[in-house]
Amino acid sequence: MASFKHPKHTRMQPLIILTLIAGLPLTAHAASLIVGMPIPDNNAIGLSSTQQVAVPFTAIGEVTVQLTMSGGWSGDLYIYLTHGSGFAVLLNRPGRSLADDQGSGATDLSIVFADRAAADIHTDIPSVGSVGGMFQPDARTIDPENSLDSSQRSAFLSSFNGLDANGDWTLYAADVSSGDTMTLNSWSISISEVPEPSAALLTAVGMLGLLRRRREPHAQRLALGCSLANGRAARSPLDAPHCLTEQYWAGRLLSDQNALGSLKSQSGCR
Numbered sequence: 031m032a033s034f035k036h037p038k039h040t041r042m043q044p045l046i047i048l049t050l051i052a053g054l055p056l057t058a059h060a061a062s063l064i065v066g067m068p069i070p071d072n073n074a075i076g077l078s079s080t081q082q083v084a085v086p087f088t089a090i091g092e093v094t095v096q097l098t099m100s101g102g103w104s105g106d107l108y109i110y111l112t113h114g115s116g117f118a119v120l121l122n123r124p125g126r127s128l129a130d131d132q133g134s135g136a137t138d139l140s141i142v143f144a145d146r147a148a149a150d151i152h153t154d155i156p157s158v159g160s161v162g163g164m165f166q167p168d169a170r171t172i173d174p175e176n177s178l179d180s181s182q183r184s185a186f187l188s189s190f191n192g193l194d195a196n197g198d199w200t201l202y203a204a205d206v207s208s209g210d211t212m213t214l215n216s217w218s219i220s221i222s223e224v225p226e227p228s229a230a231l232l233t234a235v236g237m238l239g240l241l242r243r244r245r246e247p248h249a250q251r252l253a254l255g256c257s258l259a260n261g262r263a264a265r266s267p268l269d270a271p272h273c274l275t276e277q278y279w280a281g282r283l284l285s286d287q288n289a290l291g292s293l294k295s296q297s298g299c300r
Contacts, residue, residue, distance in 0.1 A: 062096070062098075062216045062217070062218040063079065063081050063216055063217055063218060064215070064216050065079050065214045065215065065216055065217065066213065066214075066215060066216075067079075067213065067214055068101075068211050068212070068213045068214075069102070069107070069203050069204065069205045069211065069212050069213070069214055070204075070205060070211075071106075071205050071208060071209070071210065071211045072106075072205060072206070072207060072208035072209075073204065073205065073206075074108075074174075074204050074206050075204070076108075076202060076203050076204025076205070077202075077203055077204075077214070078200055078201065078202045078203070079200070079201050079203075079214070079217065080198050080199065080200045080201075081198075081199055081219075082197065082198055082199075083195055083196055083197065083198075083199055083219070083221065084196055085195050085196060085221065085223075087195065087223040088194040088195060088196065088223075089192055089193075089194070089195075089223060089224040090190050090191050090192060090193050090194075090195050090221055090222070090223065090224065091191065091222045091223050091224040091225065092144075092145075092146075092187075092191065092221075092222040093118075093187045093190045093191075093219060093220070093221055093222075094142055094143060094144040094187070094219070094220045095111060095118075095120060095142070095143045095167075095187070095201075095217065095218070095219050095220075096140075096141065096142045096143075096217065096218045096219075096220075097109070097120065097139060097140075097141050097143070097214070097216075097217050098139065098140045098215040098216045098217070099137075099138070099139040099212050099213060099214055099215055100137065100138050100139075100212065100213050100215055101137055101138075101210065101211060101212050101213055102137060102205065102210045102211050102212020102213070103132075103133070103134075103135050103137070103207075103209055103210040103212070104121070104124050104125065104133065104134040104135065104136040104137065104139065104155060104161070104212075105123055105124060105125045105126055105132050105133015105134045105135065105207070106123070106133070106205045106206060106207040106209065106210065106212070107121045107123070107124070107203065107204070107205060107206075107212065108121065108122055108123065108174040108177075108203075108204045108205075108206050109121040109122075109201065109202065109203045109204070110185070110201075110202050111187075111199065111200070111201050111202075111219075112199070112200050112202070113190055113193065113197065113198065113199045113200070114190075114193045114194065114197065115189075115193065116189040116190035116193055117185055117189055118143075118167055118169070118185050118186060118187045118189055118190070119167060119168050119169050119170055119171055119185040120143050120151075120167045120168060121151065121152075121167075121168050122152065122168040122170040122171075122172070122174055122177040122181075123152075123174050123177040123206070124136075124151050124152045124155045124168060125152065125153075125155050125157060126152075126177055126178055126179070127178050127179040127180070128178060128180075132207075134155045134156065134157055134158075135157055135158050136155055136156050136157065136158060136159055136160065136161045137159070137160060137212070138159075138160035138161070139160070139161050139162075140160075140161070140162045141161060141162065141163065141164075141165055142163070142164040142165070143164075143165060143166070143167045143187065144164055144165075144166070144187065145166060145167070145186050145187050145188050147164040147165050147166045148166075149163075149164075149165050149166065150165065150166045150168070150183075151165035151166060151167065151168055152168045152170065152177075152179055153179050166186075167185070167186060167187055168183070169183035169184060169185045169186045170182065170183055170185070171184055171185045174204075174206045175206070191224075192224070195221045195223070199219055201217050
């Protein structure tokens with residue numbers, strides 16, 4: 031079994047593609063970074079790949095990662111992503127459990143990692159064959175030699191939320207058990223910014239306005255009732271043109287029949 035060491039490092043700078051969608055948060059998609067390098071077998075030094083992100087926003091709202099790999103044995107892999115103070119474990123011996131210490135034998139991976147996905151890659155990865163689709167990251171921070179399905183999970187992609195998106199993002203990949211060699215073909219990240227607070231504020235202000243209208247004081251609503259003419263109660267719409275009809279109050283106060291009756295008895299409206 032390989033002992034844990036610092037990885038060898040390669041540095042690459044991919045093209046950054048910016049996409050603006052009306053009504054949606056700005057999203058920066060890092061172009062797929064072609065690596066095409068085998069991950070050294072049974073070698074915890076592994077390899078690392080860095081891409082530099084430059085986007086016109088800072089605070090991160092969500093990060094997703096895509097990996098494409100071929101060959102090898104998935105259950106040997108330990109892969110994580112770092113940026114600033116963020117740290118997310120994408121794979122930590124997936125499929126490995128007390129009943130199966132070899133982990134998954136799946137090959138040819140094309141996986142998107144997202145915290146919002148329904149399935150945990152560690153427990154839901156197939157035992158053989160190719161794997162595709164969206165999964166939650168493994169998130170198990172325990173030493174790869176001891177990683178199991180029951181291990182605690184804490185290193186999710188949400189660790190990047192709120193950080194400045196700009197700067198270096200580094201993917202580290204190691205094969206920590208002997209037998210097969212897997213190739214890291216490519217990887218990419220998708221970064222969404224935190225939504226503008228102004229949109230949330232506008233929604234809140236609108237809701238407050240609606241609540242104020244719905245809670246309009248009872249006395250103010252009665253003031254809209256029948257007017258008085260020459261110091262006496264108006265007896266007809268001719269005496270008081272602004273005397274409100276029962277039809278108005280039926281629409282204005284559908285759920286307030288008591289107020290309607292009280293208004294009519296006080297004002298003399300018919």
